[in-house]
Amino acid sequence: MSDGYLSTSTEQPGVKTVGVNYLNVTRTIASWLLTLDHKRIGLMYLVGVLSTFFLGGIFALLVRTELWSPNPILTADPDTYNRWFTAHGAIMVFLVIIPGVPAALGNFVLPLMLGAKDVAFPRLNLMSFYLWLTGALFFIYTLFSGGIDTGWTFYTPYSVKSPSSVIPVLTGVFILGFSSIFTGMNFLVTIHKLRPPGMTWYKMPLFLWATYSTAVIQVLATPVLAITLLLLIMERTLGVGIFDPAHGGDPVLFQHFFWFYSHPAVYIMIVPPMGVVSELIAVHSHKRIFGYKYIAFSSVAIAIFSFIVWGHHMFTSGQSEVMNAVFSAITFSVSIPSAIKIFNWLATLYKGSIRLTTPMLYGLSFIFLFSIGGLTGLFHAVLTTSIPLHDSYFVVAHFHYVMLGSGLIGFFGGLHHWWPKMTGKMFSEFWGRIACGLIFVGFNVTFFTQFVMGSQGMPRRYYTYAQKFQIYHQISTVGSYIMAAGFVLMAFYLLQSLVGGRKAPANPWGGNSLEWHTPTPPPTENFAVTPEATDPYDYTELEYDPQIDGYTSRAHA
Amino acid sequence: MNSLTSLAQSEGGFWLPPARSTFAQMTDDHFFFVYWVSVFFFLVVVLLMIYFMFRYSKPAGTPAESHVDHNLPLEVVWTGIPSLLVIYMFWIGFQGYIELSTPPTDGYNVHVEASRWSWAFRYPENGAEASGANADLNQILSSSETLEEKDKQIAALFETEGLHLPPGVPINLTLTSADVLHAFYTPDFRTKLDIVPGRVRRIWFEPTESGVYALYCAEYCGTDHSKMRSRVVVHETREDFDAWLEKAGSYDTTRPWSELGEKVYKRKGCISCHSIDDKPTNKIGPTWKNLWGSTRKYTENDVMGSAVADEDYVLESIRDPMRKIANGYTPQMPIKKVTEEEILFLFEFMKSISTYSDSGKSGG
Ligand SMILES: [Cu+2]
Numbered sequence A: 001m002s003d004g005y006l007s008t009s010t011e012q013p014g015v016k017t018v019g020v021n022y023l024n025v026t027r028t029i030a031s032w033l034l035t036l037d038h039k040r041i042g043l044m045y046l047v048g049v050l051s052t053f054f055l056g057g058i059f060a061l062l063v064r065t066e067l068w069s070p071n072p073i074l075t076a077d078p079d080t081y082n083r084w085f086t087a088h089g090a091i092m093v094f095l096v097i098i099p100g101v102p103a104a105l106g107n108f109v110l111p112l113m114l115g116a117k118d119v120a121f122p123r124l125n126l127m128s129f130y131l132w133l134t135g136a137l138f139f140i141y142t143l144f145s146g147g148i149d150t151g152w153t154f155y156t157p158y159s160v161k162s163p164s165s166v167i168p169v170l171t172g173v174f175i176l177g178f179s180s181i182f183t184g185m186n187f188l189v190t191i192h193k194l195r196p197p198g199m200t201w202y203k204m205p206l207f208l209w210a211t212y213s214t215a216v217i218q219v220l221a222t223p224v225l226a227i228t229l230l231l232l233i234m235e236r237t238l239g240v241g242i243f244d245p246a247h248g249g250d251p252v253l254f255q256h257f258f259w260f261y262s263h264p265a266v267y268i269m270i271v272p273p274m275g276v277v278s279e280l281i282a283v284h285s286h287k288r289i290f291g292y293k294y295i296a297f298s299s300v301a302i303a304i305f306s307f308i309v310w311g312h313h314m315f316t317s318g319q320s321e322v323m324n325a326v327f328s329a330i331t332f333s334v335s336i337p338s339a340i341k342i343f344n345w346l347a348t349l350y351k352g353s354i355r356l357t358t359p360m361l362y363g364l365s366f367i368f369l370f371s372i373g374g375l376t377g378l379f380h381a382v383l384t385t386s387i388p389l390h391d392s393y394f395v396v397a398h399f400h401y402v403m404l405g406s407g408l409i410g411f412f413g414g415l416h417h418w419w420p421k422m423t424g425k426m427f428s429e430f431w432g433r434i435a436c437g438l439i440f441v442g443f444n445v446t447f448f449t450q451f452v453m454g455s456q457g458m459p460r461r462y463y464t465y466a467q468k469f470q471i472y473h474q475i476s477t478v479g480s481y482i483m484a485a486g487f488v489l490m491a492f493y494l495l496q497s498l499v500g501g502r503k504a505p506a507n508p509w510g511g512n513s514l515e516w517h518t519p520t521p522p523p524t525e526n527f528a529v530t531p532e533a534t535d536p537y538d539y540t541e542l543e544y545d546p547q548i549d550g551y552t553s554r555a556h557a
Numbered sequence B: 001m002n003s004l005t006s007l008a009q010s011e012g013g014f015w016l017p018p019a020r021s022t023f024a025q026m027t028d029d030h031f032f033f034v035y036w037v038s039v040f041f042f043l044v045v046v047l048l049m050i051y052f053m054f055r056y057s058k059p060a061g062t063p064a065e066s067h068v069d070h071n072l073p074l075e076v077v078w079t080g081i082p083s084l085l086v087i088y089m090f091w092i093g094f095q096g097y098i099e100l101s102t103p104p105t106d107g108y109n110v111h112v113e114a115s116r117w118s119w120a121f122r123y124p125e126n127g128a129e130a131s132g133a134n135a136d137l138n139q140i141l142s143s144s145e146t147l148e149e150k151d152k153q154i155a156a157l158f159e160t161e162g163l164h165l166p167p168g169v170p171i172n173l174t175l176t177s178a179d180v181l182h183a184f185y186t187p188d189f190r191t192k193l194d195i196v197p198g199r200v201r202r203i204w205f206e207p208t209e210s211g212v213y214a215l216y217c218a219e220y221c222g223t224d225h226s227k228m229r230s231r232v233v234v235h236e237t238r239e240d241f242d243a244w245l246e247k248a249g250s251y252d253t254t255r256p257w258s259e260l261g262e263k264v265y266k267r268k269g270c271i272s273c274h275s276i277d278d279k280p281t282n283k284i285g286p287t288w289k290n291l292w293g294s295t296r297k298y299t300e301n302d303v304m305g306s307a308v309a310d311e312d313y314v315l316e317s318i319r320d321p322m323r324k325i326a327n328g329y330t331p332q333m334p335i336k337k338v339t340e341e342e343i344l345f346l347f348e349f350m351k352s353i354s355t356y357s358d359s360g361k362s363g364g
């Protein structure tokens, strides 16, 4: 635990030129666009994901504003509304949440955590990014060519008949799928092959366990989505009867194929943020993570179970009673590993030395919101209660608690946690906490209300509605504005930190995984010498230095 | 009759609308069992979290009080208890589900046909074919009237329209769809079922009280999905219901056929895709205003053609809508079950809203 590599936890020794890092080593545009450096690719992903998050957010606000009243507010044309909610869903799922933690944060952090110079296949990594970009361009093209109105689930036979631009979006999602598969493959190989000397599986930071489990899902499930979308494209263009009964196809088959990918995809969206939260909770409590192996294996268990529960999206589709019963039973099994994670995080807080920093507030928000998201999943797993709640606002609220309240909150927690490492700058803690508070309050006002309106009977994807639901819609809309204010504030102080932020120390929070043992921002080659593995959750060797408001290793000091 | 927009005001709680079918009570019991278990675990997690958050909040640099990192008994307890609870949850849900998927043999049968964006209800029991489309509802909902005025109009509409049911018997529904997926959803009965084109679905429930209940389409089906609503009217007595069936099942042939044709236009849901004025609208089919007798350009098997809209043309458009596709439109018209008699009424109705010369007809 002593020695050489620890000395890199302060500034620069071992790096040839002082002040040179991956951000400023070359400055041409081409040096970014053609870079093979995982950190630069990660940053490009980050810019992409945040821009599309902004775009998806605008559609969310349009939807919420329109729902202020059952009478027309922004548009008198239901088709326009239908295109908005489809754009919102498709952008958020395929462009933002799925690549969010793995591709944007993961790309930056994963090789650093491994003490590696890069991912195993840097060129493939760059290609993943360009595939993402191409997919995104197809989405943008669709928005300008009139939009798509099928909902992000593309249910047949409506998606075969819909007069909107279905094919460009399907093509976009198809391409994005490959981006996701390549990232997954890259991470699998990287974790297998590039671990540093001394890092056995059980010494890996939990974030790596999470990305590893996710990568397995990405590689195994995404091809099923790809082929499904291809079949749908064939059906639309060539009239081959696969999913549309008018051509002799079966619409329920589409749902099986679609959810065979899209249920595991839920875990592509949530397991990596869980990995982030394991890091956040441990580092900001300055205490060894509780139940390391339970957390690690719960990620693996979730990945495995996620493949055999897809039928719970189809309880009312008319599939056989036996299938409903089996899927209901297996679905409950996913709840256990999730519960295990929550309890272990709580136990980590116990007797820690907690600092309520912005990343920590996101970590704690995650525990709060994910508890609600997870527990409300139970209502959908019990066959009797799931029937009235299916396709109502209750399920809308449930998956927003999971995908936004947990998935994206985890992402933003990670973003704040690693922001100093990425940019070399500290953001304003004051505004950071306020923004987190606004988002937390706004989120709950928006979506908790939707639970009530859903169980009262409000169906989803409705442009207009019975008047008794108006009050809920209005509360929900106000909540979405509060949340939006939080995100806008976040954009401001993060951008401001780039120009006016205080210089970040190498280890601002007191983490001990390898990324905190290299200068901030890291040099292109990450580490001057290949480091040896640390014990990522042993914080006893670190010492707080008020001068730099950061941590240094005792050995060094 | 209470109004559509303020349905179910009585007895509903904060979470759930009133329970109005025999198994709604069971479903609600399950709901609240899961609910209280959830509330309990949520409070345990969040209260502990908040307590730890403040109790162990320390200035920077303070070492943690302890570094315990595992405790087997604890792991066993917090894995075991939730496991037992979810097994129990599965079990009650499963048992209840078996009960509600076993239809009784002595129920009252109604056939429901869903199509974009209306419902039609048929009553096989006495051979009558009474339909209760919600087509007019669309117009009322999208009008610019005040909400109160809309309410009144809707209430009047459902004197005759909607799914009317006799009281005190189990109801067996068979459901089909003419085009895309829809779902039959009545919150007060806690029932929902997707309706899949090309298949016949079945659902049953037994209302426990007379009244008027909301019926929604819960599976997204395109443009007017949110207006694909209707209501379920459970009559006070069987005699009431029979009287309604008698009246709704027949056309009053003492009235002019053009008037009856307008009824068909609404009942069979043509209204959701065809307008009858010449204002540009965003409906997906051509307007019927001045359709009759005009020359229509169409595509048939990728070949362009034209014809005068007369009896033959309209008949074919209804019986085989995918054959000739009017220029400027996409093949989206479903095959609707329209009787010969109703088609005659439709002819007169179309004529009544068109100015045309009979010479066009002979030329066709
Ligand atoms: Cu799922």
Ligand SMILES: [Cu+2]
Residues within 6 Å of the ligand: B181, B182, B183, B217, B218, B219, B220, B221, B222, B225, B226, B228
């Ligand atoms: Cu619908």
